Amino acid sequence: MSEEPDPEPAVNISGGPDGGGAAAEFDPAAADTRAEAVVDRLGELYWTKTYGGRDGFECLVRTILSQNTSDVASQPAHDALIERYGGADADLADALADAERSVLAETISSAGLYNRKSKTLIEVAEWVVAEFGSAAAFDAFARDGDPEEVRETLLSVRGVGPKTADCVLLFAGGRAGVFPVDTHVHRIYRRMGVAPADADHEGVREVLEADVPAAKCGFGHTATIQFGREYCTARKPACLDDPEACPLADLCEQVGVYPETGEVVDPAAAPEAD
Structure with a gap:
C-alpha cells in the first residue's frame, strides 16, 4: 500500500500569525x-x-523526538509526553529531569529509538534545570538571547546537534536567517x-x-x-x-x-x- 503524502497543515504549526518572523515576497x-x-x-x-512563539524547551523536546523518524511517528510520542509530564502547573524540565527512564521510554515508544531518546531527554532536562532553573527560564534564553550564544550553548549539550539547535532558534526564537x-x-x-x-x-x-x-x-x-x-x-x-x-x-x-x-x-x- 502506497503512503499518502503528508497534507499541508491546516494550522500554522510554527507559531501562528502572531508568532513572529518576517513576511517575504516570493518572485x-x-x-x-x-x-x-x-x-x-x-x-x-x-x-x-x-516563526517563533513556541516554548523553547518544548521545541527542544519535540525535535529530539523527531530525530531519525517521521512526524507521523514522533507526533504521538510528543502528545503522550506532554499529557504525562506537561500538566498545567508542571515545569516540563523539572518533570522530565525527575522522570523514571523506563516510564518515559514507554511513553515515547512510538518515536522509535525510545531508550536512547528517553536518556537524552532526561539528561537535557537535567541540564536545563541545572543551568537555567526551569523550562520557563530556558524559554526566555532561547527567545531573547544572542543567536550565536544560544546555538553554541545548545551544541555543547550531548544529544543536541545543529538541526536541533537551529529548530529551537527558528521555531522558539523566530530568528531570521x-x-x-x-x-x-x-x-x-x-x-x-x-x-x-x-x-x-x-x-x-x-x-x-x-x-x-x-x-x-x-x-x-x-x-x-x-x-x-x-x-x-x-x-x-x-x-x-x-x-x-x-x-x-x-x-x-x-x-x-x-x-x-x-x-x-x-x-x-x-x-x-x-
Missing part, C-alpha cells in the same frame, strides 16, 4: 541566487509561515546542484544561509520538507516518471538521479561528484 524571476529562486518557487507552491538542515533539505539542495554534492549538513546550511535572504530561510526549511515529501523523495523523485511532474525541474541538475535508467543514488556517490 523567482527576481531572485539573486539559484537557492533563492528555489525557495521563491516553493513560495508559489506552499503556505507562508511565520536560520535554515535548519534535516535529511530532506540535505538531500534536495545537493540533488539540485545548489550545494556541493559531497557537502555535509553544516556545509549545506552555510550555502543556504548565505544565498537565501534571511526573511525566507525559515519558510525555505519548512517548504523544502513538504516538497521532499510530495515530489523529491529519497527513492523515487517525481522526475523519474515524468520530467514535467516536478515544479522545480528547470532549477534542478538531477545530481544522482537518472530517469533513463530509473537509478537514484546519493548525490555524493554520483559520477559528477568525482
